[in-house]
Amino acid sequence: LNFSVQILGSNSALAAHGRFPTAQVVQHNNSFFLIDCGEGTQMRMSHFHVKRSKIQHIFISHLHGDHYFGLIGLLTSYHLMGRTAPLTIYGPPLLEEIIQLQLNASNSQLGYTLQFVPTTTDGKQLIYDSPELQVFTFPLKHRIDTTGFLFQEKVGKRKINKSSTALLGLQANDFLSLRDGKNVAVNGHTFENESLTFAPPVARSYAYCSDTCFLPELKEYIQGVDLLYHEATFMQEEALKASQTFHSTTLQAGEIAKLAEVKQLVIGHFSSKYADLEAPLKEAKSVFPNTILAIEGSVFQIERAAIQHLNYSH
Amino acid sequence: LNFSVQILGSNSALAAHGRFPTAQVVQHNNSFFLIDCGEGTQMRMSHFHVKRSKIQHIFISHLHGDHYFGLIGLLTSYHLMGRTAPLTIYGPPLLEEIIQLQLNASNSQLGYTLQFVPTTTDGKQLIYDSPELQVFTFPLKHRIDTTGFLFQEKVGKRKINKSSTALLGLQANDFLSLRDGKNVAVNGHTFENESLTFAPPVARSYAYCSDTCFLPELKEYIQGVDLLYHEATFMQEEALKASQTFHSTTLQAGEIAKLAEVKQLVIGHFSSKYADLEAPLKEAKSVFPNTILAIEGSVFQIERAAIQHLNYSH
Numbered sequence: 184l185n186f187s188v189q190i191l192g193s194n195s196a197l198a199a200h201g202r203f204p205t206a207q208v209v210q211h212n213n214s215f216f217l218i219d220c221g222e223g224t225q226m227r228m229s230h231f232h233v234k235r236s237k238i239q240h241i242f243i244s245h246l247h248g249d250h251y252f253g254l255i256g257l258l259t260s261y262h263l264m265g266r267t268a269p270l271t272i273y274g275p276p277l278l279e280e281i282i283q284l285q286l287n288a289s290n291s292q293l294g295y296t297l298q299f300v301p302t303t304t305d306g307k308q309l310i311y312d313s314p315e316l317q318v319f320t321f322p323l324k325h326r327i328d329t330t331g332f333l334f335q336e337k338v339g340k341r342k343i344n345k346s347s348t349a350l351l352g353l354q355a356n357d358f359l360s361l362r363d364g365k366n367v368a369v370n371g372h373t374f375e376n377e378s379l380t381f382a383p384p385v386a387r388s389y390a391y392c393s394d395t396c397f398l399p400e401l402k403e404y405i406q407g408v409d410l411l412y413h414e415a416t417f418m419q420e421e422a423l424k425a426s427q428t429f430h431s432t433t434l435q436a437g438e439i440a441k442l443a444e445v446k447q448l449v450i451g452h453f454s455s456k457y458a459d460l461e462a463p464l465k466e467a468k469s470v471f472p473n474t475i476l477a478i479e480g481s482v483f484q485i486e487r488a489a490i491q492h493l494n495y496s497h
Numbered sequence: 498l499n500f501s502v503q504i505l506g507s508n509s510a511l512a513a514h515g516r517f518p519t520a521q522v523v524q525h526n527n528s529f530f531l532i533d534c535g536e537g538t539q540m541r542m543s544h545f546h547v548k549r550s551k552i553q554h555i556f557i558s559h560l561h562g563d564h565y566f567g568l569i570g571l572l573t574s575y576h577l578m579g580r581t582a583p584l585t586i587y588g589p590p591l592l593e594e595i596i597q598l599q600l601n602a603s604n605s606q607l608g609y610t611l612q613f614v615p616t617t618t619d620g621k622q623l624i625y626d627s628p629e630l631q632v633f634t635f636p637l638k639h640r641i642d643t644t645g646f647l648f649q650e651k652v653g654k655r656k657i658n659k660s661s662t663a664l665l666g667l668q669a670n671d672f673l674s675l676r677d678g679k680n681v682a683v684n685g686h687t688f689e690n691e692s693l694t695f696a697p698p699v700a701r702s703y704a705y706c707s708d709t710c711f712l713p714e715l716k717e718y719i720q721g722v723d724l725l726y727h728e729a730t731f732m733q734e735e736a737l738k739a740s741q742t743f744h745s746t747t748l749q750a751g752e753i754a755k756l757a758e759v760k761q762l763v764i765g766h767f768s769s770k771y772a773d774l775e776a777p778l779k780e781a782k783s784v785f786p787n788t789i790l791a792i793e794g795s796v797f798q799i800e801r802a803a804i805q806h807l808n809y810s811h
Binding site: 198223 | 573589
């Protein structure tokens with residue numbers, strides 16, 4: 184089961200050095216989610232052969248242009264391309280007014296249903312819930328209301344150990360009980376659940392934090408995630424500028440990753456002052472070695488934790 | 498004195514085949530004007546090394562997204578790049594509300610003055626007037642209110658023929674009269690203006706027509722322009738679709754050029770169905786031979802008419 188993140192844009196504010204403003208696609212099994220949608224995102228989708236028609240949920244972190252100016256173009260293109268599948272957009276309340284005003288101005292009725300779900304910065308909020316996956320918002324700290332997004336796989340049911348159960352003559356409801364983690368009784372004898380089942384696959388998680396100043400409180404929302412995307416707009420020498428603009432530095436991104444004990448860190452939202460990204464990467468790694476760059480086009484697979492992590496979820 | 502048009506985007510509706518939605522830069526001497534601003538225009542400016550900071554006037558033909566979705570990003574980038582020079586935007590009245598709503602959402606005050614001049618579809622209207630150049634809007638016929646733009650050089654003053662005037666002992670006010678086309682009297686003898694002056698340089702003109710259905714009435718607004726940009730979204734085989742969507746075909750664009758006796762025609766706003774543009778070009782040329790394609794990056798110089806056209810302006 185695939186769980187991955189593809190970077191479509193990694194630059195802050197302006198496009199520069201061939202880098203586009205923020206956008207990324209999260210795939211979880213057969214579900215596709217877009218996070219942020221800077222100007223030119225639809226061109227990046229074409230460039231990287233993203234199957235844009237599969238996206239049914241779009242999450243917008245905040246209303247600075249480099250995170251959403253490409254949205255109205257994408258929505259319009261969907262219409263022109265004949266989309267009929269409904270689309271849900273999660274973002275700050277004003278986003279709906281902005282989009283509707285522009286749709287009204289063009290005097291066109293979309294050929295698909297567009298639904299808006301307003302986000303708030305009031306703690307952790309569940310905004311998407313499917314049998315396999317939940318998405319939560321949580322507050323970041325920026326110049327305007329901004330939320331991060333946490334993609335959390337649901338813990339699946341336990342798996343039947345067929346070699347242990349083969350000769351017990353169990354009934355259908357016994358199997359249901361076992362999958363739910365309950366013990367079962369056969370002819371008066373109680374079998375411990377763990378003797379007849381395997382643990383379910385470990386639930387994976389991805390957290391997205393952009394844009395934000397250094398915010399240690401993030402730890403409570405993103406503790407132990409498998410992959411953390413955290414903005415690192417500036418290197419440490421620009422710490423003052425980062426603070427003034429409510430952005431983070433490479434060292435601060437690494438520090439958050441360490442505090443939250445995440446498994447891997449991806450840094451992005453690079454200032455245009457960095458044509459080359461090796462120095463920012465090196466600086467982040469000095470705090471959190473398992474750091475990688477959000478190079479556009481890259482696909483990061485979120486793997487299930489290795490065997491030694493199997494107990495982690497119990 | 499330079500008068501040129503650079504194409505930044507030539508595709509209709511969606512970006513495709515490496516072509517971007519509509520945008521072009523008109524240069525007249527030291528003045529720079531942007532016409533339309535589809536998504537990604539600022540990236541095209543970077544790509545083609547357009548000196549975007551020199552643009553002080555932006556003309557938006559109508560509020561379909563492929564003609565203006567890149568505007569808010571450009572305006573925001575100007576701010577981020579430290580622009581202080583004022584900027585004037587000419588377009589449909591609702592454009593101001595759309596832009597202001599998005600600026601308000603980002604809670605930022607632009608570092609430069611932004612002025613909006615609403616356009617109307619009420620006949621020919623002068624919207625820009627400098628000592629050298631005038632810009633007029635005129636109504637096109639599309640699914641929503643749309644205007645074309647006519648860039649018209651002013652006829653300059655006549656030039657003194659120094660070899661004819663050298664021995665006449667003319668006074669300063671005599672020279673002013675001659676430049677204004679008046680005759681002068683010296684010692685009771687009247688000299689015809691044309692015996693002492695040369696005709697001023699021929700005034701050049703450029704007309705922009707996108708988007709519009711076939712509209713023979715355009716003739717009155719664009720008669721005899723040196724260069725006409727006219728949309729040619731479809732080839733003639735799609736005439737029905739062109740009619741239904743209020744667009745023009747290649748043959749219709751050529752027909753307008755012929756009716757209006759323009760000197761050269763540039764066709765653009767190509768449907769994504771045409772990966773190759775040779776067939777549309779050939780079709781337009783069958784009606785109006787002096788037709789060229791709006792290839793992105795191309796700069797079309799609007800030359801002064803040749804000698805045999807010198808009498809044209811008198």
